[in-house]
Amino acid sequence: MAVMKFGGTSVGTASAMRRAMAIVADVKKKKSAPLVVLSACSGMTNLLIEIAGAAGEGRLGDALAMAEEVRLHHLSIAGELVKDPVRSAALQEKIEGYVNELEMLVKGVDIVGELTARSFDTFCSFGELLSTTVFSEAMLDAGHACSWVDARSVMITDDNFGTARPLEGRCEENVHSVIKPLLDAGTIVVTQGFIGASADGKTTTMGRGGSDFTAALLGAWLPSDQIQIWTDVDGVMTCDPRIVPQARSIRVLTFSEAAELAYLGAKVLHPDTIAPAVKQNIPVYVLNSLHPDAKGTVITNDPDILDGMSYGGLVKSIAVKKGQCIVNFRSNRMLGRHGFLIEFFNVFARAGVSVEMISTSEVSVSLTVSDTAAVDGLVRELAGMGEVELEHNVATVSVVGDNLRMSRGVAGRIFSALKDVNIRMISQGASEINVGFVVEEREVPKAVENLHHEFFSHDDTRGIFETPAGK
Structure with missing residues (x-):
């Protein structure tokens, strides 16, 4: 069973979502129903941060205007992907519901005149909630057995808003009671990366790389046999292609090599975000949703995968x-x-x-x-x-x-x-x-x-x- 995480550029537009849907459907056809973890649409988290800032500074008009951008973006994607009239109307109502909540939060922060860490996390959560809602409804509209799961019902965290960490025992129990039965029944599960909830139900976020961290945690708790990170590049590169256009995609990295590259400034998964996968030795694949047939990069310590790919100690x-x-x-x-x-x-x-x-x-x-x-x-x-x-x-x-x-x-x-x-x-x-x-x-x-x-x-x-x- 695979955990598939799609980054913002992989779900940022209707065409990008359509490609991601095809990738998910292909995995289910070849293997089994996957767990799909989504980021917010590209640029959406930054926009929500701007909305939060404007609300906190008393710029109500600016904040509400940007909230309207959030509404129109997701309604546009939904309109392209979901054609069934009944399902389309229901999806529009869900989008309106989230954006109405966002606007209420803007007005509340404006009245109080203070943006708290707790409120900020709530602002940031709307991106993932909206992207997963649209994606799951589009999968259903395309005829796939699919279930949307609110990550906040599974990912229970401490109350360190902005840098929350999961209460692993409770989360693992939730995964086995909420998510695993759906997957075992052949249902694709779609959930959010980055967000969770405190024990008393307050929305939290897990900071930079939170969606990758979510995918790695869920993969370890299920457990899965692989974690796929879908992005807009062909895996980890031999160097920055902006410096050397002839840069190539690396087929295999050890976890220690990936960690070293991340610490040294390369655009690669941060080791903290995939630590759960390292602990369970679950291979992590970095793949390109724009070119799904490309082999990408596998990060692993599994000797069976590394066997035959030894390169004599040379540079990666x-x-x-x-x-x-x-x-x-x-x-x-x-x-x-x-x-x-x-x-x-x-x-x-x-x-x-x-x-x-x-x-x-x-x-x-x-x-x-x-x-x-x-x-x-x-x-x-x-x-x-x-x-x-x-x-x-x-x-x-x-x-x-x-x-x-x-x-x-x-x-x-x-x-x-x-x-x-x-x-x-x-x-x-x-x-x-x-x-x-x-x-x-x-x-x-x-x-x-x-x-x-x-x-x-x-x-x-x-x-x-x-x-x-x-x-």
Whole structure:
């Protein structure tokens, strides 16, 4: 049994929903009835956030005008997908009901003059409630056995609005009593990602990546044999295709490789969101709803899936994180003094600044951080401990692949490919699957292009990577 999660671009329009419906129907035909988890239509969550902000600022007219956009968008999709007159009328009534609730919430916040975290979560929930309502009715109209389930009746969370976490024991019981019987009966189940409800019934949201997190949790609780994440790209790419148009789709990644890429700035599933799948070793497939026949990427630790796809320790992907700066710190007080680095890094903790990459010697430390306003305060405090120098407009470039550190010749190939690039800092050894370095932002395209040519233009990569569909 598969859990299928569709992102906003995969359900953002009538044509996108129609493609997603065909994919779901095909899975049911080949395997069994899937559990479908949907995000809000593309752009809808951002619009709802704007509505919440306008209501909280007392801009009632603006908020209601944007609420009308929400209404018209979903009525338009419903009108294209659902043709049965009775079902169409019932669906329009459901859409009107949700948007009327939204408008009432706008007016309530405007009267009170305060936007609370609880109200904000309620605003954000309407996107998923509307997208799933339209999708499930369209599936029924197309003749498929389908059931809409309110995630708030299953996903019971704590009351940390905006970053809620599920009460797993209760949620798993709900999944087995509410969702599993429907799936076992051959009914497609459609539910919402991202949202849940506190124990006392208040709507909550689970933050960034909440829909992926929902899919992974539900997949682990059922349990499922695979989790499919449908998006608008052909899986995880060898590098950013905006930098290198010849970038390819990676066929297979281990969970550790996927986590490393996410932390290092690549557009890939965040490891926290698929942690439940990792725990149960459920393979996660990243697929393209625009090109459903493309193989996409499978993220797994399953040796049976990985078998035959070993690539000799070579590179899987190249990740880039821009908007960084290097902090170069030097102090003779570091030499032989126990505890100095504790004091040093406490400065970063107090400033709320996260360190990205680090390299040390006996009397100096070089590291990268996001280049934000917080850096100025950081430098002022560090100046009392030693000499501080900043280098702005730099980016981290990370080469990721399984067991890189133990693969002979890989480091040589990396730095040979970068012979005409000015490397400002190198970090290697902390991870077996990552070699990282820092270059000036203007040299990122050259660095990535050279590395991609070195590692992905040879015959030894066949079978591991796939040219994206349509190219």
